[in-house]
Amino acid sequence: MSLGPFINEAVSPWMKNEGPEADIVISSRIRLARNLQDVTYPLLADKEQLEKIVGKVEDKFAGHSHRRFGQLELLKMNDLKANDKRVLVEKHLISPNLATDSKAGAVLLSEDESLSVMVNEEDHLRIQCLLSGFQLDEGLKYANDMDDWMEEKLDFAFDEKRGYLTTCPTNVGTGLRSSVMMHLPALVLTKNLNRILPAINQLGLVVRGIYGEGSEALGNLFQVSNQTTLGKSEKDIVEDLRNVVTQLIQQERAARKTLLEQSQNKLEDRIYRSYGILAYSRRMESKEAMQRLSDVRLGIDMGLIKNVNGKILNELMILTQPGFLQQYAGEKLNSEQRDERRAAVIRERFNLETNG
Amino acid sequence: MLCQECQERPASLHFTKIINGEKTEIHVCETCAKDKGDQFQGSNNFSIHQLLSGLLDAGQSLSASQSQPYKKTQPDLKCPSCGMEYKQFAKVGRLGCADCYRTFNQKLEPVFKRIHGGNSVHSGKIPKRKGKDLHVHREIENLKEKMKKLIEQEEFEKAAETRDRIRSLEESLNNKGGA
Numbered sequence: 001m002s003l004g005p006f007i008n009e010a011v012s013p014w015m016k017n018e019g020p021e022a023d024i025v026i027s028s029r030i031r032l033a034r035n036l037q038d039v040t041y042p043l044l045a046d047k048e049q050l051e052k053i054v055g056k057v058e059d060k061f062a063g064h065s066h067r068r069f070g071q072l073e074l075l076k077m078n079d080l081k082a083n084d085k086r087v088l089v090e091k092h093l094i095s096p097n098l099a100t101d102s103k104a105g106a107v108l109l110s111e112d113e114s115l116s117v118m119v120n121e122e123d124h125l126r127i128q129c130l131l132s133g134f135q136l137d138e139g140l141k142y143a144n145d146m147d148d149w150m151e152e153k154l155d156f157a158f159d160e161k162r163g164y165l166t167t168c169p170t171n172v173g174t175g176l177r178s179s180v181m182m183h184l185p186a187l188v189l190t191k192n193l194n195r196i197l198p199a200i201n202q203l204g205l206v207v208r209g210i211y212g213e214g215s216e217a218l219g220n221l222f223q224v225s226n227q228t229t230l231g232k233s234e235k236d237i238v239e240d241l242r243n244v245v246t247q248l249i250q251q252e253r254a255a256r257k258t259l260l261e262q263s264q265n266k267l268e269d270r271i272y273r274s275y276g277i278l279a280y281s282r283r284m285e286s287k288e289a290m291q292r293l294s295d296v297r298l299g300i301d302m303g304l305i306k307n308v309n310g311k312i313l314n315e316l317m318i319l320t321q322p323g324f325l326q327q328y329a330g331e332k333l334n335s336e337q338r339d340e341r342r343a344a345v346i347r348e349r350f351n352l353e354t355n356g
Numbered sequence: 357m358l359c360q361e362c363q364e365r366p367a368s369l370h371f372t373k374i375i376n377g378e379k380t381e382i383h384v385c386e387t388c389a390k391d392k393g394d395q396f397q398g399s400n401n402f403s404i405h406q407l408l409s410g411l412l413d414a415g416q417s418l419s420a421s422q423s424q425p426y427k428k429t430q431p432d433l434k435c436p437s438c439g440m441e442y443k444q445f446a447k448v449g450r451l452g453c454a455d456c457y458r459t460f461n462q463k464l465e466p467v468f469k470r471i472h473g474g475n476s477v478h479s480g481k482i483p484k485r486k487g488k489d490l491h492v493h494r495e496i497e498n499l500k501e502k503m504k505k506l507i508e509q510e511e512f513e514k515a516a517e518t519r520d521r522i523r524s525l526e527e528s529l530n531n532k533g534g535a
Contacts, residue, residue, distance in 0.1 A: 151485055158487060165457050167451055
């Protein structure tokens with residue numbers, strides 16, 4: 001398959017629409033953790049009990065059409081090849097844990113892949129809604145819709161005092177994790193981010209790299225999410241996150257302006273060097289790729305590079321991950337081969353831009 | 357900001373203690389916090405998390421421990437539904453089933469407060485089907501709160517309206533219970 005159509009299939013439909021504040025906010029995610037009443041949680045349940053849950057979900061929701069999400073499809077982890085699971089992880093549709101650790105994991109997917117429900121991850125159900133740009137309210141609305149629909153047909157473990165009873169006490173109450181993926185290169189370049197992060201932590205929010213806890217911030221991408229799930233309403237949790245993200249957006253914009261005013265030539269040099277390396281190199285490690293892509297993306301968003309589409313970072317960020325590279329190659333690749341492939345895919349993608 | 361203890365490393369832990377209205381701020385780095393842990397709290401072998409949680413709910417846990425003596429919760433608690441032991445939970449940090457919440461209730465209370473900024477009571481969504489009555493309870497609570505405010509503001513007419521609304525909601529609950 002040539003690259004154009006492959007990208008079309010690889011990139012989730014929800015990602016193709018540009019959301020609000022797309023120059024800084026890549027995506028918004030809402031996750032609700034739910035468990036079934038009177039069934040042991042996945043941590044202690046045996047395979048048979050877990051398969052029963054998958055069966056229930058398949059029965060009541062797979063193939064059924066929902067007014068908002070369309071037809072839902074159920075994929076069982078045990079039926080999938082290792083690389084297919086990896087691709088689902090790289091698209092952020094399932095977690096690495098579901099792919100490798102669940103005894104009987106499954107995922108329910110909407111047609112546009114904006115909605116996924118993981119079955120038998122840490123909790124029986126994890127409803128997740130992913131939208132492009134800064135759309136937390138919409139995400140919460142969709143996730144709530146799915147939650148309501150599922151609750152019509154399933155009995156959830158709920159307690160008046162403690163709320164939704166989750167496997168981990170860090171999720172109890174609302175079971176809500178709302179998070180926003182942000183591209184903050186100017187705050188990193190001006191070293192302002194380190195000043196801001198401790199303040200954010202004090203507000204009950206967490207900032208992480210894109211691959212979750214403890215991960216390094218590759219490509220200047222940061223995930224900001226709430227830590228508190230109990231004692232606040234869903235709306236307040238999302239509102240608190242939105243306020244902080246709004247401020248981060250303003251700070252990032254201000255930092256970009258400062259960079260432009262004080263060191264435009266230096267900035268342009270950095271951006272075009274990265275552009276040149278991406279467009280011509282023959283080997284590329286993933287870490288370097290992310291950094292260079294971040295530079296180019298900054299150049300595009302600041303209007304310094306004009307003939308390249310801003311979606312390029314989002315697309316290549318996904319396409320240059322190991323699972324996708326292997327899927328595109330149609331075979332298993334070692335890390336040397338991947339570096340070569342990665343450079344080739346990036347070059348090809350840049351060519352698509354310049355040729356129209 | 358530099359650590360106020362060593363004046364070398366940046367302060368990464370910030371505590372605000374308010375005791376009897378008197379506010380004390382402490383800014384330290386991780387290393388010094390570990391060293392000074394006992395000094396802050398007045399007991400030995402305190403980890404950062406314990407230190408933090410100790411400061412977060414110092415007031416509440418004091419009164420909670422007075423009303424509910426600690427000897428009630430023995431370390432060998434075991435959930436009758438799934439067999440999860442408290443020791444096991446403390447190790448993996450995850451619970452085995454919904455009933456664990458009831459079994460370990462007393463022990464979990466401070467854990468919730470520690471994790472969720474001092475909160476231990478849910479105030480978010482209630483499932484529509486399962487929580488029909490809960491919805492009414494929640495609304496009554498909200499109305500009572502509103503009535504209090506109205507009385508404070510001397511809006512007695514509106515307060516009376518709210519009171520009637522509360523009554524009719526309470527009646528609807530009672531009728532359903534009796535039927």
